[in-house]
Amino acid sequence: MGDPGIDERTQRAAFDRYVVPEIEVLYRVARSITRNPTDAEDLVQDTMLRAYRGIARFDGRHPRAWLLTIMRNAQINRVRRKRPELLRDPDATMERLADEDSGDLGPEYQVIERGYDAAVEAAVAALPEKFRAVVELVDIQALSYQEAAEIIDVPTGTVMSRLHRARTRIRNHLEDSGAYVDGRPT
Helix, strand or coil: CCCCCCCHHHHHHHHHHHCHHHHHHHHHHHHHHHCCHHHHHHHHHHHHHHHHHHHHHCCCCCHHHHHHHHHHHHHHHHHHHCHHHCCCCHHHHHHHHHHCCCCCCCHHHHHHHHHHHHHHHHHHHCCCHHHHHHHHHHHHCCCCHHHHHHHHCCCHHHHHHHHHHHHHHHHHHHHHHCCEECCEEC
16 A cells, blocks of 8 residues: 555654644645535545655655645546536535624624625635635645745745735725725625
8 A cells, every 4th residue: 555665654654743733734725625525525535545655755844735735636636537517516605604603793793794705705716726726825724935836836936926916806806896995894
C-alpha cells in the first residue's frame, strides 16, 4: 500500500506528524471547493490516501501546501470524471443557510444576516475561478499568501494582485445588489 522503500512504522509516523494535524484544514478547504459535505469528506479521504502513498517522497517542508496541492489535483481528477454535475445545487445552499444557528439574535437580524451571507456567497461564486481560488484560500481558509501561491502554482505577488481584484469585485457586486452601502452591510 505504501512506499516499499520505507517500513510501515516510519510511514505511519510521518503520516501522523504531517497529515493528521491538517485534517481540519483539509476538510474546510474541501467544503469550500465542493460546496457539499459528503463530497468534501470523500475528497479529504482521497487526499489522505494519496498523501499516505506519497509520504515517503515528502521532504517535510510545508505540509499544508503539499496536502492542499494533492487535494487540488484530486479534485481536478474528480471533476473530470463527473462533468455533468458541475452545476451547483441551489437547494443545498439554502438548506445550509437555514440550518445555521444565529444564537440569541432577533429574527429580524437573522433574516438580514442570512441575506447578507447569501449575497456574499453569490458574489464569491460569481468570481472567475482564478480569483475565487485565492479568496477561498486566503480569506476563507486563512492561508498565507505564500501557501496559496504554492497551491495554485503562481508567484506570491500574483496571489496578492488577484486577491485585491477579487475583493474589489466582491465589494462592487455587493454594492450593485444593495447588500453593501457606504462600506456597511445593509
